[in-house]
Amino acid sequence: xxxxxxxxxxxxxxxxxxxxxxxxxxxxxxxxxxxxxxxxxxxxxxxxxxxxxxxxxxxxxxxxxxxxxxxxxxxxxxxxxxxxxxxxxxxxxxxxxxxxxxxxxxxxxxxxxxxxxxxxxxxxxxxxxxxxxxxxxxxxxxxxxxxxxxxxxxxxxxxxxxxxxxxxxxxxxxxxxxxxxxxxxxxxxxxxxxxxxxxxxxxxxxxxxxxxxxxxxxxxxxxxxxxxxxxxxxxxxxxxxxxxxxxxxxxxxxxxxxxxxxxxxxxxxxxxxxxxxxxxxxxxxxxxx
Amino acid sequence: xxxxxxxxxxxxxxxxxxxxxxxxxxxxxxxxxxxxxxxxxxxxxxxxxxxxxxxxxxxxxxxxxxxxxxxxxxxxxxxxxxxxxxxxxxxxxxxxxxxxxxxxxxxxxxxxxxxxxxxxxxxxxxxxxxxxxxxxxxxxxxxxxxxxxxxxxxxxxxxxxxxxxxxxxxxxxxxxxxxxxxxxxxxxxxxxxxxxxxxxxxxxxxxxxxxxxxxxxxxxxxxxxxxxxxxxxxxxxxxxxxxxxxxxxxxxxxxxxxxxxxxxxxx
Numbered sequence: 001x002x003x004x005x006x007x008x009x010x011x012x013x014x015x016x017x018x019x020x021x022x023x024x025x026x027x028x029x030x031x032x033x034x035x036x037x038x039x040x041x042x043x044x045x046x047x048x049x050x051x052x053x054x055x056x057x058x059x060x061x062x063x064x065x066x067x068x069x070x071x072x073x074x075x076x077x078x079x080x081x082x083x084x085x086x087x088x089x090x091x092x093x094x095x096x097x098x099x100x101x102x103x104x105x106x107x108x109x110x111x112x113x114x115x116x117x118x119x120x121x122x123x124x125x126x127x128x129x130x131x132x133x134x135x136x137x138x139x140x141x142x143x144x145x146x147x148x149x150x151x152x153x154x155x156x157x158x159x160x161x162x163x164x165x166x167x168x169x170x171x172x173x174x175x176x177x178x179x180x181x182x183x184x185x186x187x188x189x190x191x192x193x194x195x196x197x198x199x200x201x202x203x204x205x206x207x208x209x210x211x212x213x214x215x216x217x218x219x220x221x222x223x224x225x226x227x228x229x230x231x232x233x234x235x236x237x238x239x240x241x242x243x244x245x246x247x248x249x250x251x252x253x254x255x256x257x258x259x260x261x262x263x264x265x266x267x268x269x270x271x272x273x274x275x276x277x278x279x280x281x282x283x284x285x286x287x288x289x
Numbered sequence: 290x291x292x293x294x295x296x297x298x299x300x301x302x303x304x305x306x307x308x309x310x311x312x313x314x315x316x317x318x319x320x321x322x323x324x325x326x327x328x329x330x331x332x333x334x335x336x337x338x339x340x341x342x343x344x345x346x347x348x349x350x351x352x353x354x355x356x357x358x359x360x361x362x363x364x365x366x367x368x369x370x371x372x373x374x375x376x377x378x379x380x381x382x383x384x385x386x387x388x389x390x391x392x393x394x395x396x397x398x399x400x401x402x403x404x405x406x407x408x409x410x411x412x413x414x415x416x417x418x419x420x421x422x423x424x425x426x427x428x429x430x431x432x433x434x435x436x437x438x439x440x441x442x443x444x445x446x447x448x449x450x451x452x453x454x455x456x457x458x459x460x461x462x463x464x465x466x467x468x469x470x471x472x473x474x475x476x477x478x479x480x481x482x483x484x485x486x487x488x489x490x491x492x493x494x495x496x497x498x499x500x501x502x503x504x505x506x507x508x509x510x511x512x513x514x515x516x517x518x519x520x521x522x523x524x525x526x527x528x529x530x531x532x533x534x535x536x537x538x539x540x541x542x543x544x545x546x547x548x549x550x551x552x553x554x555x556x
Contacts, residue, residue: 060513062509062512062513084515084517087512087513087514087515088515091513091514092510092513094506094509094510096503096506098458098503099502099503099506099507099510100506100507100510101454102450102451102454102507102510102511102514103422103450103454104299104420104421104422104450104453104454105420105422107525108420108422108525108526111525112511112514112516113514113515114523114525115522115523115524115525116514116515116516116517116522117515118521118522118523119523120523121523121524121525121527124523124525125525128525142301144299144457145454146457146458146461157510160514161514164514164515
């Protein structure tokens with residue numbers, strides 16, 4: 001079994017300005033190397049313009065690197081002949097659910113990719129039903145997309161990708177346009193897919209609480225990878241995170257402020273329960289007066 | 290106001306009419322239209338209307354919904370009937386200045402009203418009982434012989450599907466932009482026709498910009514789902530014609546013949 005699903009090696013990318021030839025070239029990616037392992041749930045964090053969406057688009061050959069290489073299960077993304085092999089292995093979900101639903105009926109939209117791939121109708125039926133069940137939208141299969149909420153639409157979009165049975169799904173800020181309820185629905189679906197079906201997930205986001213649920217966080221800033229570690233270690237660097245315009249989870253920030261004011265705490269805390277325990281410990285250690 | 294547009298509004302159901310093969314439904318609708326246009330007496334028209342009513346009752350579409358589809362054509366109905374009532378020569382019943390109402394005028398306008406309403410109801414019945422995507426699918430297959438003369442049939446069907454898909458989205462967006470512009474003090478309800486047309490600019494420009502952005506994102510999403518044109522595509526829904534389809538088509542042709550027969554007898 002191949003361990004690495006996606007391997008980006010020293011990827012460089014810049015957009016070319018077609019209208020002004022001698023316009024200054026803005027380097028979006030300045031040599032990014034990143035391996036995504038099978039079954040892993042990786043979050044890519046970064047501020048606007050950090051290059052996080054750009055690297056995501058390299059993962060299924062939507063963009064091709066200007067320098068360096070990207071391999072998907074050993075296939076070079078620059079190999080045009082195999083572009084559909086790549087896109088079948090690495091599915092992509094975008095920010096706006098409205099702009100990625102093609103059909104006017106939920107189940108027909110989920111079937112879209114399979115129709116394109118020429119899957120026989122009987123097998124297609126089964127795959128569509130499975131995909132809809134795995135995102136919890138099976139009861140809505142005959143609805144039309146505009147009757148659904150944002151979170152539901154995004155889950156349909158995810159089902160449309162799942163139906164291809166990809167090994168990996170790249171989600172480019174899938175919750176940015178959703179309300180809190182929709183966000184938690186989508187995130188729950190993503191985690192379930194990762195845990196129960198072993199789908200490799202790359203989640204591009206700027207929400208800290210979403211990133212905190214991943215196995216690994218890659219922090220990008222200004223076209224380079226700044227940190228690449230488990231959430232606990234990444235968020236412990238409160239000052240660095242703030243410097244590049246990112247936040248840390250509230251509990252981590254609280255711990256950080258307490259530590260700054262001289263109390264013995266641990267900034268490696270990322271969830272509420274740990275935080276409560278740590279606070280209790282401090283309170284007990286402080287003499288009452 | 291924008292919510293009234295019923296194009297592509299599918300009413301999900303499982304009636305006999307819903308289950309008919311969409312290809313047959315399109316042809317039958319064509320036969321119905323031919324029936325309504327060829328009828329030249331009230332009895333002939335009545336036969337067409339009976340056929341329509343049978344299909345309507347079988348389809349289990351709520352009557353209210355049907356009425357809604359007629360709303361946009363009320364001005365057209367009024368216009369044609371007024372023209373017919375006042376400007377047809379014949380036996381005068383009532384006269385006021387240069388306006389006169391004739392028996393023939395009343396007859397013709399009643400005839401026209403029934404015909405127009407039946408036409409709209411017939412075509413609405415098709416769109417109410419057939420999901421837009423099945424409809425385009427059926428059109429794609431009915432037109433597929435034309436691929437031989439290099440007509441891009443699949444591309445046309447795809448365009449129709451996407452257009453239908455984005456109608457509600459763009460309507461919603463227009464509503465939103467209108468509210469946003471109103472909040473900024475835009476006045477769209479008063480002034481002359483020209484002024485009102487000009488007032489639409491701040492709505493149309495953002496709408497176009499966003500439509501282009503949507504198109505770009507949609508194209509990207511389609512590519513990511515391996516879209517590569519019509520070759521080698523399979524479909525989730527297979528179209529199968531059954532006995533019921535041939536029966537319905539046969540029935541429509543019988544009714545059509547009846548109309549033609551009545552025309553001969555009455556003429």
